[in-house]
Amino acid sequence: MKVVGFVGSPREGSNTGIMVEEILNGASEAGAETELLNLSKMNIAPCKACMHCKENNGECGTKDDMQIAYSKIREADAFILGSPVYMWQMSAQAKLFTDRLFANFKTGFEEKYGQKDMALVFSQNNPDENMFKEYFYYTRNMFDFLGYNVVDMLTSTENSIPGEVKNKKEVMGRARKIGRELAKG
Ligand SMILES: Cc1cc2nc3c(=O)[nH]c(=O)nc-3n(C[C@H](O)[C@H](O)[C@H](O)COP(=O)(O)O)c2cc1C
Known part of the structure; x- marks a missing residue:
């Protein structure tokens, strides 16, 4: 059982990264092998809509660090964004990462590599937990539509300073629980 986490915040000590890491800690506690990748440290180009993937069984024609992400997702049972x-x-x-997942869409990905479980994590500064709720569910539905099985979603408000979320016991507890859930497969 492998779980890989992708972090889309460019900040050192980001709240997003902490939440993703805590999910991975929960997964690891439950016996999974885990890995965390920071998207801002990877060289990932925008999708060029070249359709190379559609003509080549899901192989993306752009040879950058997204190739690392593709192979990590293929090898994993679950991933976190x-x-x-x-x-x-x-x-x-x-x-950028999400658009490039186009290569896994309708190219026989699930048949070859199995359906992947997934969790989504969002960190915001706005104190209203309902403010972006529609967007979060819209995104969740999109990933379900793309063929992933979104098991859960973790969101946290009022995070302006890096590391703040560490003091939010409820959020950190939920993160661990999601990790354990992902590790069940
Ligand atoms: C360019 C930019 C745009 C942002 N837009 C929003 C926003 O629309 N709503 C919000 O609540 N916070 C917004 N924020 C604040 C971040 O979402 C918030 O600080 C978040 O917790 C940062 O996560 P991180 O610590 O993982 O980087 C924005 C921050 C930046 C730098």
């Missing part, structure tokens, strides 16, 4: 809320949406780093 975490992002800060930037302008009411996911960060650009997370969006």
Whole structure:
């Protein structure tokens, strides 16, 4: 059982990263092998819509660090995508990654590598937990539509300073629980 986490925040000690890491800790506690990758440290180009993937059984024609992400996802049983809320949406780093998952869409991915479980993580500064709820569910539905099984979603408000979320016991507890759930498969 392998679980891989992708973090779409560019900040050192990011709240998003802490939440993703805590999910991985929960998964590891339950026996999973885990790995965390920071998307902002990876060289991931935008999707070029070249359709190479559709003509080549899901192989993306752009040979950058997304190739690492593709292989990590293929090998994993579950993955996590975490992002800060930037302008009411996911960060650009997370969006580049998401667009590039087009290569796994309708190219026989599930048949070859199995359906992957997934968890989504969002960190925001706005104190209203309902403010971006529609966007979070919209994103969740999109990943379900893409063929992933979104098991759970973790969101946290009022995180302006890196590391703040560590003091939010309820959020950290939920993160661990999601990790244990992902590790069950
Ligand atoms: C470019 C930018 C746009 C942002 N837009 C929003 C926003 O629309 N709503 C919000 O609540 N917070 C917004 N924020 C604040 C971050 O979402 C918030 O600080 C988040 O917890 C950062 O996560 P991190 O610690 O993982 O980087 C924005 C921050 C930046 C830098």
